[in-house]
Amino acid sequence: MQIFDLATADLEFVAEVEARSHQKIRTCYQCGNCTAGCPYTFAYDYSVSQIMRLIQTGQKEAVLKSRSLWLCGSCQSCTTRCPNKIDVALVMDVCRHMAREAGYATERSVKIFADSFLASVERHGRAYELGLMAAYMTRSGRVFTDVDLAPQALMRGKLPFKPHQIQGREQVARIFERFRKGGDNV
Amino acid sequence: MFKIAYYPGCSGQGTSLEYDSSTRAVCKALDVELVDIPDWSCCGSTPAHTVNHVLSAALSARNLAQVEVMGMDKVTTPCPSCLTNLRTAAHKMEDPGFRTKANALLDVPCNGNVDAQSVLQVLTEHVDLELIKSKVVKPLTGIKIACYYGCIMNRPPELMRFDHHENPMAMDNLMTALGAEVVPFALKVECCGASYGIPRNDIVTRLSGKLLDAGRDVGADAFVTACPLCQMNLDLRQGQINHALHEKFKIPVFYYTQLLGYALGLDRAVLGFEKLCVDPRLALGKIKQPAQAR
Numbered sequence: 001m002q003i004f005d006l007a008t009a010d011l012e013f014v015a016e017v018e019a020r021s022h023q024k025i026r027t028c029y030q031c032g033n034c035t036a037g038c039p040y041t042f043a044y045d046y047s048v049s050q051i052m053r054l055i056q057t058g059q060k061e062a063v064l065k066s067r068s069l070w071l072c073g074s075c076q077s078c079t080t081r082c083p084n085k086i087d088v089a090l091v092m093d094v095c096r097h098m099a100r101e102a103g104y105a106t107e108r109s110v111k112i113f114a115d116s117f118l119a120s121v122e123r124h125g126r127a128y129e130l131g132l133m134a135a136y137m138t139r140s141g142r143v144f145t146d147v148d149l150a151p152q153a154l155m156r157g158k159l160p161f162k163p164h165q166i167q168g169r170e171q172v173a174r175i176f177e178r179f180r181k182g183g184d185n186v
Numbered sequence: 187m188f189k190i191a192y193y194p195g196c197s198g199q200g201t202s203l204e205y206d207s208s209t210r211a212v213c214k215a216l217d218v219e220l221v222d223i224p225d226w227s228c229c230g231s232t233p234a235h236t237v238n239h240v241l242s243a244a245l246s247a248r249n250l251a252q253v254e255v256m257g258m259d260k261v262t263t264p265c266p267s268c269l270t271n272l273r274t275a276a277h278k279m280e281d282p283g284f285r286t287k288a289n290a291l292l293d294v295p296c297n298g299n300v301d302a303q304s305v306l307q308v309l310t311e312h313v314d315l316e317l318i319k320s321k322v323v324k325p326l327t328g329i330k331i332a333c334y335y336g337c338i339m340n341r342p343p344e345l346m347r348f349d350h351h352e353n354p355m356a357m358d359n360l361m362t363a364l365g366a367e368v369v370p371f372a373l374k375v376e377c378c379g380a381s382y383g384i385p386r387n388d389i390v391t392r393l394s395g396k397l398l399d400a401g402r403d404v405g406a407d408a409f410v411t412a413c414p415l416c417q418m419n420l421d422l423r424q425g426q427i428n429h430a431l432h433e434k435f436k437i438p439v440f441y442y443t444q445l446l447g448y449a450l451g452l453d454r455a456v457l458g459f460e461k462l463c464v465d466p467r468l469a470l471g472k473i474k475q476p477a478q479a480r
């Protein structure tokens with residue numbers, strides 16, 4: 001168990017999470033309701049209520065380097081059940097944004113999957129599964145576990161060989177372009 | 187006739203073809219007119235909102251803007267993940283500051299006044315259950331069904347504002363009306379592992395395995411679901427789950443629209459039972475044939 005010293009609290013970090021999520025992290029009284037309902041706890045390094053406490057105590061490094069941020073499935077159980085009406089799933093989302101921006105990605109495969117997905121949307125305007133899988137394998141260097149599923153899906157006509165090209169795909173590409181140039185997208 | 191804009195979502199073009207085709211067929215049979223959004227684009231799904239909320243909202247808002255151009259103010263989608271994105275975008279864009287930032291990424295600005303609903307909500311709130319009952323030609327008598335809603339169809343309640351967030355009943359009521367026996371299923375709103383099938387397959391096999399196990403425990407012949415991702419995790423990945431957990435699950439996972447269409451006697455071709463990975467014939471065979479009139 002890692003030990004954290006309250007004297008090392010990074011108060012700017014606390015303020016930033018609160019500002020970007022519009023949530024009052026300080027009202028969390030550690031009841032553990034969010035953790036109790038979180039289906040991903042078994043895979044987390046810090047449970048979701050522990051993340052909340054680490055934010056409260058300004059442990060920026062520990063939060064942004066946590067694997068839990070990347071594994072949260074956005075299932076909204078924590079948000080729905082928090083007695084203090086904290087949108088906990090949103091806080092997890094915002095911390096993941098901050099981890100990305102700081103260059104952390106402790107679950108690399110999850111980041112690569114998201115990046116490959118968005119690259120596919122940027123290119124075609126819609127998600128294109130086969131292209132996404134190829135891109136994922138190239139970027140991650142992993143032959144993923146789904147190779148066994150492809151024939152089944154292909155046989156049922158569920159994996160189109162060609163992307164659906166939409167007329168507005170340049171409009172969609174421009175959304176990404178402007179986003180990257182933007183800077184003020186928080 | 188109830189008329190509403192329709193957002194099929196990317197999976198409807200690929201991994202959930204049968205959901206899209208059965209949705210269109212049942213809506214038609216129940217006098218709900220779906221008007222496709224011309225040239226719709228991807229809502230960004232989960233990846234977009236885990237990267238940035240303005241980007242995510244803009245990807246959804248491009249579609250909401252198209253709905254506004256159509257002169258409509260309501261859109262429906264079969265997919266809960268698309269629904270969450272569309273609703274979240276519309277909600278966030280009520281804030282003028284946020285709206286300015288999202289619109290700055292778009293060619294055509296969006297006012298964000300479009301209300302998005304799931305097809306399940308449309309069928310629940312705009313179609314009378316008695317009317318559905320009156321149109322049933324093949325009652326689902328004899329089959330035992332676990333209704334699985336997935337995590338985000340009804341949560342968080344302040345955003346989704348449909349049915350109950352811990353114990354939703356829309357599909358239960360529908361299946362009961364069609365004559366099926368609905369078994370008590372405690373994990374209605376638990377997460378199946380979402381989109382981690384590729385990057386963290388172990389998470390999906392564990393969470394989806396738990397669902398299949400709970401369904402088997404209560405004697406379900408089949409699952410019904412309203413979510414393409416849930417359906418894929420439980421059905422297409424059932425073999426992976428069996429392998430990982432040393433199990434022998436063989437439970438078909440239908441879209442609720444497939445069974446609704448079946449009960450309404452719609453053309454088998456649009457229902458797409460042959461697209462399911464776990465063979466549904468055994469489960470469908472439990473349905474008692476209506477006594478022939480002599």
Ligand code: SF4
Nearest residue numbers: 028030031032034082
């Ligand atoms: S449910 Fe809310 S108050 Fe309780 S520990 Fe989680 S965030 Fe804190």
Ligand code: SF4
Nearest residue numbers: 038072073075076078
């Ligand atoms: S939204 Fe994330 S943190 Fe919250 S309960 Fe679901 S998986 Fe856990």
